[in-house]
Amino acid sequence: MTTIAFRADGPLWSGAYRAANLLSRRGLQPLWTSRAFSGRTPDGSTATFPAGTIVVETSAADLSHSLPSELDVETVELATTEGLEALPVRPVRVAVYGGGGAPYNHAASYGELGFDVDFVFPEDILDGALADFDLLAVPGGGARAMQGQLDPLGEDGCRAIADFVREGGLYLGCCAGAYDASLVAPSFLTICPQQQQMRMINAAVWNKGDEWLGLQSPGVGVLRAKVAGEHPVTYGMPSAFPITHYNGPLYHMAPGTLDGVPDAVGLLAVAGTEDGFTPSEGFLGVAGDDRLVDRAVVAGAFNAVAGTYGKGRVVLFGSHPEMGLSLSMDVLDAPARMLANAAFWQGAATKSARPVQAAGDPAVAAADALDGLAEAGPLIDAVVAAAEALLARDTTGAGWLDDALAMSTFGVAARTIWNDGLAGFGPAAAAMKARIASIEGRLKQAEDPMAGRSDYVSAVVLDLDRAINHQTPPDWNIDFGYEGLLQHLERARIMLVKANANFGLDFEPVSNPYAYLDASPFHLAVGSYLAAAGVFANCGLLLRLHDERLKNALLIASNSAEAVH
Numbered sequence: 105m106t107t108i109a110f111r112a113d114g115p116l117w118s119g120a121y122r123a124a125n126l127l128s129r130r131g132l133q134p135l136w137t138s139r140a141f142s143g144r145t146p147d148g149s150t151a152t153f154p155a156g157t158i159v160v161e162t163s164a165a166d167l168s169h170s171l172p173s174e175l176d177v178e179t180v181e182l183a184t185t186e187g188l189e190a191l192p193v194r195p196v197r198v199a200v201y202g203g204g205g206a207p208y209n210h211a212a213s214y215g216e217l218g219f220d221v222d223f224v225f226p227e228d229i230l231d232g233a234l235a236d237f238d239l240l241a242v243p244g245g246g247a248r249a250m251q252g253q254l255d256p257l258g259e260d261g262c263r264a265i266a267d268f269v270r271e272g273g274l275y276l277g278c279c280a281g282a283y284d285a286s287l288v289a290p291s292f293l294t295i296c297p298q299q300q301q302m303r304m305i306n307a308a309v310w311n312k313g314d315e316w317l318g319l320q321s322p323g324v325g326v327l328r329a330k331v332a333g334e335h336p337v338t339y340g341m342p343s344a345f346p347i348t349h350y351n352g353p354l355y356h357m358a359p360g361t362l363d364g365v366p367d368a369v370g371l372l373a374v375a376g377t378e379d380g381f382t383p384s385e386g387f388l389g390v391a392g393d394d395r396l397v398d399r400a401v402v403a404g405a406f407n408a409v410a411g412t413y414g415k416g417r418v419v420l421f422g423s424h425p426e427m428g429l430s431l432s433m434d435v436l437d438a439p440a441r442m443l444a445n446a447a448f449w450q451g452a453a454t455k456s457a458r459p460v461q462a463a464g465d466p467a468v469a470a471a472d473a474l475d476g477l478a479e480a481g482p483l484i485d486a487v488v489a490a491a492e493a494l495l496a497r498d499t500t501g502a503g504w505l506d507d508a509l510a511m512s513t514f515g516v517a518a519r520t521i522w523n524d525g526l527a528g529f530g531p532a533a534a535a536m537k538a539r540i541a542s543i544e545g546r547l548k549q550a551e552d553p554m555a556g557r558s559d560y561v562s563a564v565v566l567d568l569d570r571a572i573n574h575q576t577p578p579d580w581n582i583d584f585g586y587e588g589l590l591q592h593l594e595r596a597r598i599m600l601v602k603a604n605a606n607f608g609l610d611f612e613p614v615s616n617p618y619a620y621l622d623a624s625p626f627h628l629a630v631g632s633y634l635a636a637a638g639v640f641a642n643c644g645l646l647l648r649l650h651d652e653r654l655k656n657a658l659l660i661a662s663n664s665a666e667a668v669h
Contacts, residue, residue: 105161105162105163106161106162106163106181106182106183107143107159107160107161107181107182107183107185107188108159108160108161108162108167108179108180108181108182109143109151109153109157109158109159109179109180109182110123110124110157110158110159110160110177110178110179111153111157111177111178111179111180112154112156112157112158112340113154113340115438116177116178117156117340117438117441118216118217118436118440118441119175119176119177119178120157120158120177120178121158121217121218121441121444121448122175122216122217122218122656123158123175123177123218124136124158124160124193124218124448125193125195125196125217125218125219125656126175126218126656126659126660127160127193128193128194128195128457129195129218129457129560129660130660132160132162133160133161133192133193134158134159134160134192134193135158135159135160135161135190135191135192135193136156136157136158136159136190136191136192136193136339136448136452137153137154137155137156137157137158137159137188137189137190137339138155138189138190138191138336138339139155139187139189140152140153140154140155140187141153141157141185141186141187141188141189142185142186142187143180143182143183143184143185143186143188144182144183144184144185145180145181145182145183146181146183151180151182153180154339154340155339155340156339156340156341156441156445157340158193159188159190167179175659191336191448191449191452192451192452193448193451193452194451194452194454194456194457195220195451195457195458196219196220196238196239196447196448196450196451196454197219197220197222197236197237197238197239197458197460198211198214198219198220198221198222198237198238198239198241198447199222199223199224199233199234199236199237199239199240199241200214200221200222200223200224200240200241200243200586201223201224201240201241201242201243201253201281201585202223202224202225202582202585202586203224203225203226203229203253203256203257203582203585203586204245204246204248204252204253204256204582204583204584204585205242205243205244205245205246205252205253205280205281205583205584205585206243206244206245206246206584206633206634206638206642207223207241207243207585207586208586208641208642208645208646208649209243209424209426209427209433209434209645210241210243210278210426210443211223211645211646211649212434212436212645212646212648212649212652213426213436213440213443213444214241214443214444214447215648215649215650215652215653215656216436216648216649216652217436217440217443217444218656219444219447220460220653221649221653222237222567223586224237224240225256225580225582225585225586226256226257226258226261227580229257229261229264229265230257230260230261230264232264234264234265234268234273235268236458237273237458238273238274238447238450238451238454238458239273239274239275239276239446239447239450240265240268240269240273240274240275240276241276241277241278241281241443242275242276242277242278242280242281242282242284242285243278243279243280243281243426244278244279244280244281244350244352244424244633245279245280245281245583246583246584246585246634247583247584247621247622247634248317248583249280249283249317249319250280250283250284250292250296250299250317250318250319251295251296251317252583252584253280253281253284253583254284254296254298254299254302255296255298256580256581256582257298258298259297259298259301261298262298262299262301262302263301263302265302266301266302266304266413268416269304269413269414269416269417269418270413270414270415270416271414271415271416272414272415272416272453273416273417273450274416274417274418274419274446274447274449274450275304275413275416275417275418275419276419276420276421276443276446277418277419277420277421278352278420278421278422278423278424278425278426279350279351279352279353279421279422279423279424280352282352282353282420282421282422283309283319283352283353283422284299284302285302285303285304285305285418285420286303286305286307286308286309286353286355286420287303287305287306287307287308287309287358287361287362288303288308288309288312288318289309289312289313289318289319291317291318292317292318292319295317295318303362304362304365304411304413304418305362305365305368305409305410305411305413305418305420306357306358306359306360306361306362306365306366306367306368306411307355307356307357307358307368307406307409307411307420308355308356308357308358308361309353309354309355310353310354310355310356310400310403310405310406311353311354311396311400311405312353319351319352319353320384320396321351321352321384321396322349322351322354322374322383322384322395322396322397322400323349323351323377323381323382323383323384323385323386323387323395323396323397324349324350324351324381324382324384324387324513324514325348325349325377325378325380325381325382325513325514325515326346326347326348326349326377326378326379326380326381326429326514327346327347327348327349327374327375327376327377327378327381327397327407327423328344328345328346328347328374328375328376328377328378329344329345329346329347329372329373329374329375329407329408329423330343330344330372330373330375331343331344331371331372332369332370332371332372332373332406333369333370333371335369335371335410336445336446336448336449337371337408337410337419337442337445337446337449338371338372338442338445339445340441340445341438341441341442344375345438345439346378346429346439347372347407347423347424347425347429347439348423348424348427348428348429348433348439349381349407349422349423349424350423350424350427350633351384352407352421352422352423352424353420353422354374354400354405354406354407354422355370355405355406355407355408355409355420355422356403356404356405356406357370357406357409365411365412365413366411366412367411368409368410368411368418369409369410369411370406370408370409371406371408371409371410371419371442372406372407372408372421372423373404373405373406373407374397374400374401374405374406374407375401376401377397379515380429380430380431380514380515380516381397381514381515382511382512382513382514382515382516383395383396383397384396384397386512387511387512387513387617388507388508388509388511388512388613388615388617389507389508406422407421407422407423408420408421408422408423408442417446417449417450417453419446421442423439424439425439425440425441425442425443426439426440426443427633430514431513431514431516431521431524431525432528432637432641433633433641434641434644434645460559460560460563461559461563463563463566464566466550466561466562466565466566469565469566469568469569470547470550470551470565470568470569472569472572472573473543473547473565473568473569473572473573474544474547476569476572476573476588476589476590477540477543477544477572479590480536480540480572480589480590480593481537481540483590483593483594483597484533484536484537484593484643485533486597487529487533487593487596487597487600487636487640488529488530488533490597490600490601490604491526491529491530491600491629491636492526492529492530493600493604494526494600494603494604494607494625494629495523495526495527497604497607499519499522502607502625503610503611504609504610504611504620504624504625504626505518505519505522505626506518508613509611509613509620509624509626510522510624510626510627510631511617511618511631513632518626518631521626521630521631522626522629522630525629525630525635525637526629526630526637528637529637529640532640532641532644533640535644536643536644536647539644539647539648539651540647542651543568543647543650543651543654546651546654546655546658547565547568547654549658550564550565550654550657550658558657558660558661560657560660560661561654561657561658561661564650564653564654564657565654567650567653568650568653568654570588571588571589571646571649571650572588572589572590573588573589573590574586574587574588574591575587575588575590575591576588576591584634589643589646589647592639592642592643592646593640593643595636595639596636596639596640596643597636599628599629599635599636599639600628600629600636602628603625603628603629603636604625606623606624606625606628607625609623609625611623611624618632621634
């Protein structure tokens with residue numbers, strides 16, 4: 105036996121983390137280091153490694169057998185180590201809240217990194233579904249932000265989430281999902297009194313206000329964050345780095361506010377802004393000198409905090425580690441490492457892996473999935489055609505694209521967002537079709553495991569069918585949230601058709617940049633992650649999630665008579 109370290113520096117982290125998850129499901133016991141350490145290689149040279157490095161005690165032959173060759177990892181064999189302290193990597197089941205907001209980035213990030221992911225609705229939570237998961241991720245909000253997420257839960261659903269954490273689960277919230285679990289403005293409690301059942305951390309929203317449901321936005325785009333202190337969630341992160349922020353909460357500590365709840369700690373503090381940032385004061389024009397984001401820097405406001413609640417844990421990001429750093433926000437960037445860190449931190453506290461059950465006939469599910477994927481192709485083409493029709497129209501006299509009506513984000517003017525956003529539908533469609541072809545190929549590979557060799561592969565195939573063909577009932581009144589691929593593609597098409605129909609309308613300037621979210625062609629087509637461009641990107645993320653899940657499941661099952669799950 106020897107010690108093998110997986111380099112997790114810089115961009116190597118994602119491959120190392122994915123390898124750790126796959127190895128843990130193959131029955132090995134990878135370790136996740138909690139401090140920097142050094143080691144001596146067999147040739148006598150010395151190597152150093154930061155916290156967050158993946159280490160496994162095994163023979164090179166066993167590692168070669170267990171680790172698929174196609175994984176992009178860099179390993180270092182160590183004859184001796186010094187200062188090695190680590191936590192065990194165990195399989196973690198992640199539930200992503202689909203009952204409102206934008207859950208696809210979280211799911212795609214976790215899936216690409218080798219975690220087992222599923223979506224849960226308020227009805228599932230009320231039925232006790234969280235008992236089958238280790239971590240609940242609650243994303244940014246939809247058109248009604250936090251209220252749109254909490255209303256379907258009601259007091260009983262909010263209490264069920266708090267009970268899940270109290271009994272040992274981890275709640276991870278981003279943006280609206282973070283606000284949902286925070287100490288919030290009294291004005292919000294008059295709208296959503298059930299939020300009191302989900303307050304699980306002694307951290308209060310710093311940028312509270314009455315403008316947007318108890319929240320005052322600092323802006324949209326790329327902030328500069330700095331690590332506020334050593335914590336498992338920030339293992340391996342540089343001392344300062346860019347992260348996307350989208351209107352969400354910032355924090356100050358409020359020790360002792362909740363009885364019996366320990367004090368929270370700051371994970372990240374706002375250090376400034378990058379070039380690609382639009383302060384809220386500049387959404388509809390030129391910002392003045394008094395910017396909320398600058399006051400946040402002076403005040404030492406946090407954009408990520410963590411705490412414990414009963415036996416469980418709470419990690420809140422006012423910013424968006426799950427979203428990329430560009431206007432499309434659909435790339436797995438460095439901040440996403442903190443999502444995986446939170447999951448590893450939680451996994452280290454669990455005693456055993458939760459089984460993944462396959463309920464249904466995977467052969468039927470595979471056939472239905474293939475039928476749905478065939479149906480998706482023409483829908484993708486219809487969405488692109490609608491986007492191209494909009495792009496071809498003359499916007500010279502379109503007042504709804506003027507600065508006073510169409511908001512800037514990421515430091516980019518609305519007319520540029522319009523042109524670039526609509527032009528991006530074609531490349532996004534090509535990427536989706538490539539994913540569809542990849543999924544179809546993997547389904548053929550899965551035929552043998554589906555015959556009984558791997559329950560885990562079977563469960564992933566069943567989830568794929570649901571991901572493509574699921575239809576969220578209209579009477580659920582979900583505020584965006586999770587929809588199946590076909591339903592979501594149709595949503596994008598309808599939004600673009602409506603934008604075309606509304607092209608000649610005039611709108612009165614108002615102070616709320618989102619006032620015409622469901623009417624302005626800009627907002628309907630490209631104006632935010634809730635626009636058709638964002639919905640279309642979600643479809644790509646959903647395909648990416650299930651392509652990666654299939655790949656991971658097949659890798660786990662490969663070269664093994666029976667997959668470990």
